[in-house]
Amino acid sequence: MPDGEPNSQSTFEKIFKAYFGLLERPVKFVRENVVEPARLNKENHYYHRRYRRIPGVDECEIGDEICFYEVNKQFKRDKMVDGEVLNILRQRKVECGVYYGEDKKKYCEKEFKDYEEAAANFFQKYGDLGAGGNVIDAYMKQKHRLIWERRHGPVGSGMKATE
Structure with missing residues (x-):
C-alpha cells in the first residue's frame, strides 16, 4: 500500500474476505459458544492419557481375575514408561x-551415573522376567529378593558367614 492512501481494498480482496468470512464465522461461533464452555478443565491440557493408579497385586483377592488383569496392565504400562x-x-x-x-569422563559424569543407576533399578525390578513376565512374577521376584536380603545381606555383597 503506497504512502498517503487510505486503507483501500481491491474488489477481489473484498470478495475473498467475504467468501472466507462465510466459512469462518459459523466455525468460530460454534467454537467460542459451544466447545470452549463445554471443556471441564480449561487450564490443564494433557496430550497423553492419564490412568488412575490401582492397588498392587498383593491387595487383589484370590481368584479375582479382573483385579489381576488391571494390575498386570498397569505393570506393563509402568515397564514401558521405565524403559522409555x-x-x-x-x-x-x-x-x-x-x-x-x-x-x-570429566563433563559427563552425572549422565553416566544417572544412566547406570536407572539401569540397575530397571534390572532389579524387571530383569530375568523374560518377555512374558507378569506382575505375579515380579512380585515373587521382589519377595525372594527381600527374603535373601534378610538372611544374607544386600544382594551383591556376598553371603554372611554362617554362625
Missing part, C-alpha cells in the same frame, strides 16, 4: 559422550 526413561537417559549419555569426546 532408560532410553532417554541412555541417549543423553551417548550424546554427551559424542559432544565432549575425550573429555567425557
Whole structure:
C-alpha cells in the first residue's frame, strides 16, 4: 500500500474476505459458544492419557481375575514408561559422550551415573522376567529378593558367614 492512501481494498480482496468470512464465522461461533464452555478443565491440557493408579497385586483377592488383569496392565504400562526413561537417559549419555569426546569422563559424569543407576533399578525390578513376565512374577521376584536380603545381606555383597 503506497504512502498517503487510505486503507483501500481491491474488489477481489473484498470478495475473498467475504467468501472466507462465510466459512469462518459459523466455525468460530460454534467454537467460542459451544466447545470452549463445554471443556471441564480449561487450564490443564494433557496430550497423553492419564490412568488412575490401582492397588498392587498383593491387595487383589484370590481368584479375582479382573483385579489381576488391571494390575498386570498397569505393570506393563509402568515397564514401558521405565524403559522409555532408560532410553532417554541412555541417549543423553551417548550424546554427551559424542559432544565432549575425550573429555567425557570429566563433563559427563552425572549422565553416566544417572544412566547406570536407572539401569540397575530397571534390572532389579524387571530383569530375568523374560518377555512374558507378569506382575505375579515380579512380585515373587521382589519377595525372594527381600527374603535373601534378610538372611544374607544386600544382594551383591556376598553371603554372611554362617554362625
